[in-house]
Amino acid sequence: MSMNQTAAEEIKADSQAPAYSDNRLRHWLGSRWRPGRWVTVGLPYFWLLLFFFLPFIIVFQISLAEPQIAQPPYTALLEWVDEAVLQVRLNLGNYALVVEDELYRAAFLNSLWVGLVCTLGCLLIGYPMAYAIATAPERWRVPLLMMIILPFWTSFLIRVYAWIGILKGNGLLNNFLLALGLIDEPLAILHTQTAVYIGVVYSYLPFMVLPLYANLSRLDMTLLEAAADLGCRPWRAFLRVTLPLSLPGILAGSLLVFIPVVGEFVIPDLLGGPDSLMVGRMLWTEFFSNKDWPLASALALVLLALLVVPFVALQRWQSRLEGER
Amino acid sequence: MASLVAEGQSGHTGQGAQEGLAAWQDPTAKPYVRIAGVSRHFGEVHALNDVSLDIYQGEFFSLLGGSGCGKSTLLRLLAGLDTPTRGRIWIDGVDVTDIPAYRRPVNMMFQSYALFPHMTVEANVEFGLRQERMPKAERAERVGEMLDLLHIGELRKRRPDQLSGGQRQRVALARSLAKHPKLLLLDEPLGALDKKLRTHTQFELVKLQERIGITFVTVTHDQEEAMTMSSRIAVMDAGQIIQVDTPGAIYEYPNCRMVASFIGSVNLFEGKVFGREDNDILVAGDDFLVMRLRCLQPLSLGTPVTVAVRPEKMRLCPECQGPGDNRVTGRVEDIAYLGNVSIYHVRVSPTQVVTMTLANMQPRTEQMLTWDQEVTMTWSPSCGVVLTE
Numbered sequence: 001m002s003m004n005q006t007a008a009e010e011i012k013a014d015s016q017a018p019a020y021s022d023n024r025l026r027h028w029l030g031s032r033w034r035p036g037r038w039v040t041v042g043l044p045y046f047w048l049l050l051f052f053f054l055p056f057i058i059v060f061q062i063s064l065a066e067p068q069i070a071q072p073p074y075t076a077l078l079e080w081v082d083e084a085v086l087q088v089r090l091n092l093g094n095y096a097l098v099v100e101d102e103l104y105r106a107a108f109l110n111s112l113w114v115g116l117v118c119t120l121g122c123l124l125i126g127y128p129m130a131y132a133i134a135t136a137p138e139r140w141r142v143p144l145l146m147m148i149i150l151p152f153w154t155s156f157l158i159r160v161y162a163w164i165g166i167l168k169g170n171g172l173l174n175n176f177l178l179a180l181g182l183i184d185e186p187l188a189i190l191h192t193q194t195a196v197y198i199g200v201v202y203s204y205l206p207f208m209v210l211p212l213y214a215n216l217s218r219l220d221m222t223l224l225e226a227a228a229d230l231g232c233r234p235w236r237a238f239l240r241v242t243l244p245l246s247l248p249g250i251l252a253g254s255l256l257v258f259i260p261v262v263g264e265f266v267i268p269d270l271l272g273g274p275d276s277l278m279v280g281r282m283l284w285t286e287f288f289s290n291k292d293w294p295l296a297s298a299l300a301l302v303l304l305a306l307l308v309v310p311f312v313a314l315q316r317w318q319s320r321l322e323g324e325r
Numbered sequence: 326m327a328s329l330v331a332e333g334q335s336g337h338t339g340q341g342a343q344e345g346l347a348a349w350q351d352p353t354a355k356p357y358v359r360i361a362g363v364s365r366h367f368g369e370v371h372a373l374n375d376v377s378l379d380i381y382q383g384e385f386f387s388l389l390g391g392s393g394c395g396k397s398t399l400l401r402l403l404a405g406l407d408t409p410t411r412g413r414i415w416i417d418g419v420d421v422t423d424i425p426a427y428r429r430p431v432n433m434m435f436q437s438y439a440l441f442p443h444m445t446v447e448a449n450v451e452f453g454l455r456q457e458r459m460p461k462a463e464r465a466e467r468v469g470e471m472l473d474l475l476h477i478g479e480l481r482k483r484r485p486d487q488l489s490g491g492q493r494q495r496v497a498l499a500r501s502l503a504k505h506p507k508l509l510l511l512d513e514p515l516g517a518l519d520k521k522l523r524t525h526t527q528f529e530l531v532k533l534q535e536r537i538g539i540t541f542v543t544v545t546h547d548q549e550e551a552m553t554m555s556s557r558i559a560v561m562d563a564g565q566i567i568q569v570d571t572p573g574a575i576y577e578y579p580n581c582r583m584v585a586s587f588i589g590s591v592n593l594f595e596g597k598v599f600g601r602e603d604n605d606i607l608v609a610g611d612d613f614l615v616m617r618l619r620c621l622q623p624l625s626l627g628t629p630v631t632v633a634v635r636p637e638k639m640r641l642c643p644e645c646q647g648p649g650d651n652r653v654t655g656r657v658e659d660i661a662y663l664g665n666v667s668i669y670h671v672r673v674s675p676t677q678v679v680t681m682t683l684a685n686m687q688p689r690t691e692q693m694l695t696w697d698q699e700v701t702m703t704w705s706p707s708c709g710v711v712l713t714e
Contacts, residue, residue: 220437220439222435222437222439223439223441223442225406225426225435225439226433226435226439226440226441227441227452228405228406228425228426228427229404229405229406229426229427229431229432229433229501230427230432230452230453230456230500230504231427231428231453231456231457231504232427232452232456233427236456240452241441244443245442245443
């Protein structure tokens with residue numbers, strides 16, 4: 001994400017100085033062979049090719065196969081039936097099943113729903129936090145940021161397990177509420193969708209806070225003074241100045257939360273119940289329990305397609321916002 | 326536009342042309358802004374210390390001082406962006422000390438301009454009017470009026486980052502004038518412009534102020550700028566106001582060494598009073614220099630004083646020597662040729678170098694003074710100012 005942002009800024013800077021970038025391009029193309037340059041530019045592409053594009057092709061190929069009890073547990077797409085006949089078998093049934101089956105459709109919808117709710121949750125909690133840190137006195141900022149980042153030093157899995165201890169029937173939360181006399185009997189939170197929301201918002205909050213902080217700390221506070229000077233009450237100044245100027249940060253944070261949450265597996269598996277049906281869990285079940293690799297691959301690719309659409313749309317919107325700036 | 330200009334004619338008393346008496350000289354005039362005993366402390370730092378100041382309607386008032394003298398703090402207190410530690414502020418007879426910025430009849434032009442980067446020029450100018458919930462048609466009319474006033478109509482759809490420094494300055498000015506404030510505060514309004522544009526804009530700003538008749542209070546560290554634009558100047562130092570007066574009076578009759586040396590360049594001679602003749606006193610300077618100066622102040626013999634003489638008040642001897650003129654002889658050490666004038670540094674004693682400015686009435690090649698030439702300079706008794714502080 002941050003790489004994308006800096007890249008976008010560079011592009012923006014370039015477009016502001018077209019003559020310069022034109023010269024630079026010519027210089028770059030015309031320059032003599034410099035291995036260092038090619039390695040620097042090539043390495044990330046090589047990395048993407050090796051660890052993103054190749055696996056993607058393999059998964060795509062598996063998704064068009066049929067499951068079989070063998071090693072590997074799926075059929076080959078290309079098969080010599082005769083010495084001169086190469087047979088191609090493309091099975092689109094997996095995709096048909098994923099799209100048509102009620103269960104899968106419900107899982108996708110619920111995943112998107114959880115992603116949406118948790119992104120909003122992170123935004124509502126994370127925005128005030130980021131704002132408070134960004135406007136805190138200089139010497140407080142680093143300690144406050146550390147407090148956001150510190151939980152990352154513990155394993156993600158352990159932190160989610162800790163939530164079981166908090167949310168379970170005789171866990172910390174219920175005992176606390178019982179002791180206060182607010183409730184008479186323990187609340188059933190663990191193994192419900194609510195527990196998933198809580199766990200996800202907790203785990204992904206830093207992904208929202210950090211980009212928002214980066215954005216808000218660059219906000220020119222004299223703009224708010226100017227708004228006040230022009231008769232704007234503090235709350236309206238926030239709506240008319242701070243909020244629109246922090247949109248790129250909101251978008252960046254939302255993408256960072258939404259995309260991984262939709263495919264989240266660990267949190268719904270540990271904290272969720274039978275009602276918290278999510279694609280990540282379905283995928284896991286198909287892959288490990290049912291040993292249906294082709295169906296699991298099809299699920300993964302449909303999920304990817306679902307996520308790429310909003311991602312590209314938001315990314316374009318964001319670059320347009322940045323471009324206007 | 327019409328309303329603005331009409332207001333200007335009725336309210337414009339700053340230059341005092343109508344009554345023959347400037348507002349600040351008229352004991353019956355009511356100050357438009359009254360700052361009474363205002364202090365602002367930031368922890369241990371006393372940014373402002375017991376400042377009192379009256380500003381009258383229609384004035385172009387400048388707060389002048391070096392950085393950290395408290396001038397910007399005072400402006401922010403007037404805008405309501407900060408509250409004083411002690412003291413009260415009245416604007417138009419209302420105690421505004423505890424009124425927040427968004428409810429004051431005051432607008433400010435920020436040093437950085439603080440234009441909203443996500444809004445067009447038009448939306449920036451309209452911003453304050455929207456907060457007033459002015460009807461749309463009226464708003465559009467007012468925005469048009471402001472854009473015309475500052476000749477930026479063709480920029481209305483641009484965003485601030487598509488504007489040059491001078492254009493931004495105009496937009497910021499249009500935005501701060503759009504609500505027809507009774508008092509406009511300008512924080513280093515020309516600070517971000519290059520020298521040529523700055524000089525041009527100085528005159529424009531004064532013309533604009535005369536036309537719309539709003540009271541302007543501006544903050545600047547540039548004494549030339551303050552001299553050009555202001556009806557009155559308050560010279561500030563270390564959180565206090567040192568002298569408040571018209572540009573001419575500040576320049577010709579500074580009340581202390583600090584003001585004399587801050588405004589323009591000046592020659593300072595240390596000495597002691599040793600005699601009096603009619604309206605003149607005689608000062609024995611260090612290095613056996615005897616000076617005769619116009620001074621109506623009763624000063625007892627032996628009082629240590631500083632004599633301030635502006636470089637341009639010095640003339641070459643024997644060009645035009647009046648009776649009783651002061652003379653001093655020295656050797657030319659440095660010459661700075663500025664085109665219209667030349668500045669000469671003349672060493673008159675081992676410890677004192679006198680600066681003299683002479684207009685270059687002849688082409689440079691025919692200049693009369695060269696390095697190491699011995700010259701005698703002269704100035705009349707009324708050209709020196711006797712300072713005791």
